[in-house]
Amino acid sequence: MSDAWEPKILAFLCNWCSYAGADLAGTSRIQYPPNVRVIRVPCSGRVNPIFIVEALRQGADGVLVSGCHPGDCHYLAGNYYARRRFALLQRYLEYLGVEPGRVQFSWVSASEGARFAEVVTQVTESVRALGPSTKLNINALKEQV
Amino acid sequence: MNALPDNVKQAIAGWLQSGEIELFIGYEASSLPLQATPAFVRKAEDLDRLIWDATCENNLVSFLKQFRGKKVGLMVKGCDARALVGLMREGQLVRDNLRIVGVCCLGVVDAKRVAAAAGQAVEELDGRVTGTDVLTADQHLALSSVMHATCAACRHHNPEIYDILIGEPVADADDDPFDDIRAVEALGSAERWARFEHELSKCNLCFACRNVCPFCYCNTCFADKTMPRWFTATAEPKDIQFYQIIRTFHLAGRCVGCNACSRACPQGVDLRTMLDKLRLDVWELYQDDAGVNPQGHPPLTTYREDDDNSFVL
Numbered sequence: 001m002s003d004a005w006e007p008k009i010l011a012f013l014c015n016w017c018s019y020a021g022a023d024l025a026g027t028s029r030i031q032y033p034p035n036v037r038v039i040r041v042p043c044s045g046r047v048n049p050i051f052i053v054e055a056l057r058q059g060a061d062g063v064l065v066s067g068c069h070p071g072d073c074h075y076l077a078g079n080y081y082a083r084r085r086f087a088l089l090q091r092y093l094e095y096l097g098v099e100p101g102r103v104q105f106s107w108v109s110a111s112e113g114a115r116f117a118e119v120v121t122q123v124t125e126s127v128r129a130l131g132p133s134t135k136l137n138i139n140a141l142k143e144q145v
Numbered sequence: 146m147n148a149l150p151d152n153v154k155q156a157i158a159g160w161l162q163s164g165e166i167e168l169f170i171g172y173e174a175s176s177l178p179l180q181a182t183p184a185f186v187r188k189a190e191d192l193d194r195l196i197w198d199a200t201c202e203n204n205l206v207s208f209l210k211q212f213r214g215k216k217v218g219l220m221v222k223g224c225d226a227r228a229l230v231g232l233m234r235e236g237q238l239v240r241d242n243l244r245i246v247g248v249c250c251l252g253v254v255d256a257k258r259v260a261a262a263a264g265q266a267v268e269e270l271d272g273r274v275t276g277t278d279v280l281t282a283d284q285h286l287a288l289s290s291v292m293h294a295t296c297a298a299c300r301h302h303n304p305e306i307y308d309i310l311i312g313e314p315v316a317d318a319d320d321d322p323f324d325d326i327r328a329v330e331a332l333g334s335a336e337r338w339a340r341f342e343h344e345l346s347k348c349n350l351c352f353a354c355r356n357v358c359p360f361c362y363c364n365t366c367f368a369d370k371t372m373p374r375w376f377t378a379t380a381e382p383k384d385i386q387f388y389q390i391i392r393t394f395h396l397a398g399r400c401v402g403c404n405a406c407s408r409a410c411p412q413g414v415d416l417r418t419m420l421d422k423l424r425l426d427v428w429e430l431y432q433d434d435a436g437v438n439p440q441g442h443p444p445l446t447t448y449r450e451d452d453d454n455s456f457v458l
Contacts, residue, residue: 050391080448088397088426095422097338106458138383
């Protein structure tokens with residue numbers, strides 16, 4: 001069973017940049033690990049920190065949030081607000097003892113299909129190295145039984 | 146137990162009689178030893194009930210959410226006054242509606258520590274406070290040895306805003322207020338998780354931390370929301386961790402470090418080292434200290450183009 005373990009990664013992608021970047025990676029036939037489950041959000045600023053903690057609780061091994069590059073937000077400043085929240089959240093979760101690397105952030109534009117593939121590869125490999133998430137994961141107990 | 150000084154009583158009486166305030170919130174003796182209880186006074190003749198001493202542990206600012214838009218007077222310690230400032234910055238309070246009696250505070254008594262020192266239950270204590278001395282039936286303790294742990298870490302003994310001040314300003318230590326947070330940061334990831342898990346294993350979800358927090362003023366807390374239902378109160382440690390992580394994170398950039406939550410916790414959960422981590426990071430990243438400036442914007446409601454980007458892939 002442990003041989004078959006693959007990391008489950010939840011990705012929140014903003015509609016205007018990173019989701020379109022993922023789309024471009026697909027239409028360009030660029031290969032990237034199939035471990036990522038995408039949720040499209042209007043803006044990285046839409047991502048409430050509770051979504052990220054809830055994802056870890058529900059059994060995600062990693063969470064990626066990706067939005068437009070700073071300065072390129074479709075709503076002008078959504079990613080700037082998001083950046084402050086995420087900086088604090090990432091530091092906070094790591095302080096509490098969640099492994100560094102479980103929660104990651106990136107900026108990927110609509111023209112960066114190759115970059116999207118790189119980011120997903122990088123996140124997948126770092127989460128794979130961490131192994132299955134047990135902290136906060138409400139399903140971890142059941143899986144052990 | 147000290148009655149309020151005459152000049153303070155006269156001032157409050159004047160505010161009540163002139164209609165500048167309709168209610169004054171202070172402290173009075175309670176039926177429990179070494180713990181004053183909040184007192185709500187609407188008539189000048191009741192002011193004699195009010196006291197101020199080291200048994201007045203509650204942050205009375207927390208009650209203001211029940212009196213929105215009303216003209217209210219209240220007593221604040223240094224830590225409590227910071228909560229007033231933070232709430233003004235969030236547009237929750239108007240200075241003109243408030244009459245503030247500030248008190249310079251040396252720390253408040255933790256009745257549980259006194260009980261432990263006396264080898265008695267809290268309810269059995271025969272204790273009283275005179276100045277900085279805590280007297281029990283057969284012991285004479287220094288306040289500094291039995292005050293709340295949060296008070297030992299206090300760097301804000303004197304109120305920043307007030308209309309009248311009781312007592313002489315106390316010197317604040319000018320050392321690093323976050324040294325214990327840095328000590329936790331220096332631990333390994335697994336050690337920090339073990340520490341966090343252990344602390345929260347004491348939590349029984351009584352929600353006292355939320356109910357006393359001056360900044361927990363949401364009409365419906367995420368923990369009570371049913372659409373969507375984020376949180377279900379169970380004995381499962383991971384549910385408790387989820388609640389505490391989210392509630393504390395909702396205070397990022399807002400918590401002023403009054404530590405009313407830690408003092409209210411009946412289980413002695415160390416919430417201060419969670420919230421102070423957020424305060425430390427907000428200071429390091431955005432040079433903001435909630436509770437200092439009633440103008441301006443809370444750090445998570447604003448941004449700078451050159452904010453730290455180093456954590457992004």
